[in-house]
Amino acid sequence: MIKLIVFLPLLAAIVAGLGNRSIGNTAAKLVTTGALFVACALSWPIFVGFLTGSREAFVEPVLTFIRSGDLNVDWALRVDALTAVMLVVVTTVSALVHLYSWGYMAEDDSQPRFFAYLSLFTFAMLMLVTSDNLVQMFFGWEGVGLASYLLIGFWYYKPSANAAAIKAFVVNRVGDFGFSLGIFGVFLVFGTVSIPAILAAAPGMAGSTIGFLGHRVDTMTLLCLLLFIGAMGKSAQLGLHTWLPDAMEGPTPVSALIHAATMVTAGVFMVCRLSPLFETSHVALGVVTFIGAATCLFAATVGTVQNDIKRVIAYSTCSQLGYMFFAAGVGAYGAAMFHLFTHAFFKALLFLGAGSVIHAMHHEQDMRYYGALRKHIPITFWAMTAGTLAITGVGIIDVFGFAGFYSKDAILEAAYASGGGGRIAFIVGIFVALLTSFYSWRLVFLTFFGKARWAGSEHIQHAVHDAHGHGHDHGHDHAHAHDAHHDAHPDAEGAGSEPHAHDPGVEQVKHGTAGYHPHESPWTMLVPLGVLTLGAIFAGYIFSPYFVGAETGGAFWKGSIAFNEHLMHAMHGVPLWVKLAPAAVMLTGLAIAWWGYIADTGMPARFTSTFQLLYKFLLNKWYFDELYHAVFVVPAFAIGRFLWKRGDQGTIDRFGPDGAAALVSAGGVLTRKLQSGYVYTYALVMLLGLAGAATWAMAS
Known part of the structure; x- marks a missing residue:
């Protein structure tokens, strides 16, 4: 069964990729989507088996991979409770994204290639989460990186898509270099790359030292930090985060599958898989906590000023990943995996809901040109509202709550209960919960409420002109992520304010867009939204006892992660104000968003004009891209130009x-x-x- 789950997507990718146009769009979609639904159907019984306690962990050998001296690597598929969680996340979201793409990519000319890439990614991710050794994990790690590169740059004729794909690939190589050094170091210290053997031997190496860069350093701290660098790159943590927002250049289903629910969680999975290793180093855990909290804060602040609907959700993803990491840093690995699990449902829902909005608005992504859409696309509206209720953590203690109410609150309570640096992470997490509520409800209000602001959209103009027979060939989805269009608007408009009446072209096209009516998406896009909505509503309520229950949690995880029962007991016993704080800040963020985007729509513009420096700082993403450009890109180009002109042409070619x-x-x-x-x-x-x-x- 596990071999079918892992290799069916690979087989489907080969058939669709090599068959391509010779088998046609429909056959390629049927093969890939069918394979994913079969894999999904086979994954859920495994997960339920671990929930009920009727299934034990097992290893399924595949083949002998490497025999070189002391290095023995067997290709094998490890299935335990941690793997089972990731199996249902990956296969469920991937199957739904495949189905969603039937409608979303219906007019694209390269559908077999797109579906082949999706299935290839799913195979690589499944290989990663079922790995029994670090070399096999690294294979899946690099495989998802390759698939991400291919999917971000799917529309290769767009320079912006090519640039985003290259950026993602290069930034991830930095993280992967640290990960590979960590694997080398682990083999040097333990003499094996087998994950069970490493975790069993890790406590015995606590307190030992190793030579590194001319100094003696703590062995386990060094190994954990090198491995964590890999997690930082893949999961877009602060410092190696710059690729994730640009990755929105890919089609929206790609954003939902790779950059919300699966690939970006690989770093969290790796830290949890190696949690007994990380437990031997308090310094490494402190670094994980600090980086997670810092990322959480950074991404949330930037998300508050974004106008592109996909970029708001992208920064939200980055922020939620920060929650997962500082949960792991304080030792609450069960809570980290619980938030990974629930986040997969509601964040995929938000991304696919955003895709439905973009589809309805003829590929317009700027929320300043939305408004009043709830009556035109009601199913999408209610789905995204459910996702927003989940991510903001709406619920009533001991009664019922949406998915994020259980998982995010569990992280915050565990951070408070852990004491020390965890208390700082708790404070940061509470403030970020306020920002999350603000930018999430801001997205809902700008998109679905208020007045229709479609008149200023170039994309709506094109749609109306096409409908009137002007013959303007806009093409399906070839113009996503129109940042050049978005950047044309002055910053003084404010974070999400309505376009000014004197914006170029607004008056000229008002009469032309009066008859435009946004349309609901086809059923292939709405069915996945419905299924994910159920997950966003009920996933936390149903599965909370298994992931973070003080008594039941240990029985569920069965040693697949380092489960701290003492911390779980302490988490459930925190003061009442700690449990109420997330609800209080959620309501505060909701109130601020309602005030600025429903009650007094001029408030955002007044705020940004008053705090221009702060607004520009956030709008420019803390100037990380500009800093990296000045420190790394410009010198690299200068060195390359010198070696090209003086070295290659001036010396080698001249005298050669x-x-x-x-x-x-x-x-x-x-x-x-x-x-x-x-x-x-x-x-x-x-x-x-x-x-x-x-x-x-x-x-x-």
Whole structure:
């Protein structure tokens, strides 16, 4: 069964990829989507088996991979409770995204290639989460990176998509370099890359030291930090986060599958899988906590000023990943995995809901040109409202709550209960919960409420012109992520304020967009929204006891993660104000968003004009991209240009192939002058030769 789950997506990717247009769009979609639904149907019984306690962990051998000296790597599929969680997350979200893409990509010219890439990614992710050793994990790790590169740059004819794909690939290589060093270090210290063997031997290495860069450092701290660098890259943590917002250049289903629910959680999964290793180093856990909390805060602040609907959700993803990491940092690995589980449902729901909005608005992504959509696309509205209720953590203690109410509150309570640095993470997490509520409800209010602001949208203009027979070929979804269009609006408009009446082109097209009516998405897009909505509503309520229950949690995880029962008991026993704080800040964020975008729509513009420096700082994403450009990109280009002009062309080519060619050419010119075709010329040469020979003979 587990082999079918893992390898069916690979087989489907091969069929769709190699068959491509020869098998046609429908066959490619049927093969890939069918394979994913079968894999999903096989994954849930495994997960339920661990929930009920009827299934034990097992390892399924596949093949012998590497035999080299002391390095023995067998390709095997490990299935335990942690793997079971990831199996249902990956296969469920991937199957629904495949189905959703039937409607979303219906007009694209390269559908077989797209579905092949999706299935290839799913295979790589499944290989990652079922890995029994670090080398196999690294194979899946790099596989999802490759698939991410292919999918972000799917519309390769767009320079912005190519740039985003390359950026994601390069930034992840930085993290992967640290991960590979960590794997080398683990093999050096433990003599094996087998995950069970490493975790069993880890406590015995606590307190030992190892030489690194000329210094003696704590062995386990060094290994954990190197491995965590890999997690930072894959999960877009602060410092290696810059690729994630740009990855929105890919199609929206890609954003939902890769950059919300699965690939970006690989780092969290890896830290939880190796949690007994991390438990041996308090320094490493402190770093994980700090980076997670810092990322949480950074991404939430930037998300408050974004106008692109997909980028708001992208920064929200980055922020929620920060929650997961600081949960792991304080030792609440069960809470980290619980939030990973619930987040997969409501964040995929929000991304796919955003795709439905974009579909309805003819690919317009700027929320300033939305408004009043709840009556036109009611199913999408209610689905995204459910997702918003889940991410903001709406619920009543001991009664019922949406998914995020259970998982995010569990993280905050565990951080408070852990004491020390966890208390700081708790304070940051509470403030971020306020920001999360604000930007989430801001998105809902700008998109679905208020007045219709469609008149200023270039994309709506194109749609209306097309409908009137102007023959403007806009194409399906080829123009997503129109940041050049968005950037044309002055910052003074404010974070999400309505476009000014004097914006270029608004008055000219008002009459042309009056008859435009946004349309609800096809059933292939709405069914996945419905299923994910159920997950966003009920996933927390149903599964909370198994993931973070003080008594039942240990029985569920069965040693697949380091489960701290003492912390779980302490988490459930925190003061009442700690449990009420997330609800209080959620309501505060909701109130601020309602005030600024429903009651007094001029407030955002007044705020941004008053705090221009703060607004520009957040709008420019804390200037990380500009800093990296100045520190890394410009010097790298300068060095490359110098080596190209002075080294390659000026030295190697000049004195190498180009120099030799020039010498031969010059010799050819001289020889050509001697080969004139006149007898007296040849006679003169012969005479000179004889004279030279005679002179040499007489001299010798």
